[in-house]
Amino acid sequence: MFQIAIIIRLLVFVVFVACVYGGNVLYTLLEHRKSKFLWKIGFVTLYSFFLLLVTYVVWFVFYFGLNS
Structure with missing residues (x-):
């Protein structure tokens, strides 16, 4: 068990690590396509919220997994 x-x-x-690197790849694709600045800010903001949620999920898995 x-x-x-x-x-x-x-x-x-x-x-979690795949999400971090995947976000970096998507951002570099946005950079190469010369997307509008508003799209870049929106992407970084939404992706930051996503990573925050994933970080809390990872923390809960480790915390409750170690204390069970």
Whole structure:
């Protein structure tokens, strides 16, 4: 059971890292397409909220997983 909990934590962390790098790739694509400044600000704002939510989910998984 403990091994399954470790695997789940690792998978959640991998998804978090993939989200971070995926956002960076999307932003560089926006830079190369010379998108409007408003689109860039909107993307960074929405993506920041998304990363904040994902960070809290990762923290809850680690916190409750370690304390159960």
